[in-house]
């Protein structure tokens with residue numbers, strides 16, 4: 001049955017079930033050395049001693065990837081990097097939007113109060129009189145965002161308007177219209193100024209890709225491990241989130 005399902009499912013990017021630790025598992029180990037110690041026998045081993053299945057071996061449709069992602073599925077779409085990576089994404093190509101919730105709960109906190117206990121404050125664009133924001137300290141996310149903030153503080157003023165007045169970091173909430181937790185819940189995401197943002201759900205009269213955020217801004221975030229929602233078919237151009245595993249070759 002699996003072969004038939006795979007043949008019908010042309011848009012599925014996931015490969016055949018092989019149920020082993022692969023090079024993407026290695027990327028996770030490299031991206032999160034404070035948290036993960038190994039991948040063995042198709043199982044992620046956490047520093048706490050907890051073990052989590054890596055690949056459930058199931059072939060999934062796009063909706064199933066969103067709703068029932070295992071850890072391995074988080075790599076279903078490669079995240080595009082480089083000068084040619086700004087073309088409008090193909091149908092349903094959402095690199096980073098496929099998330100295993102259990103993975104992030106173990107990493108950053110399984111409840112609002114647990115995540116709150118890991119938050120740290122930082123001054124956003126301090127030279128430009130930015131606001132104080134709260135962000136996740138686990139995995140050095142706050143330190144990475146601080147570096148981003150310092151670099152953004154040096155960009156020409158014409159570019160600064162896109163990142164001044166941020167629109168939110170930590171917020172334990174589901175993604176609008178779904179019962180899936182947003183990665184704002186784990187305080188690893190930041191929305192820049194909504195005034196210049198585009199979101200797929202806002203497009204009227206049918207789907208059309210839109211973006212006004214300059215590439216220079218995106219590249220500063222990517223350099224420090226944050227992916228951009230503007231590279232998703234279901235675009236969200238104000239959104240950046242810490243996902244270093246997707247930025248590794």
Ligand SMILES: [Zn+2]
Nearest residue numbers: 189190191239
């Ligand atoms: Zn967001």
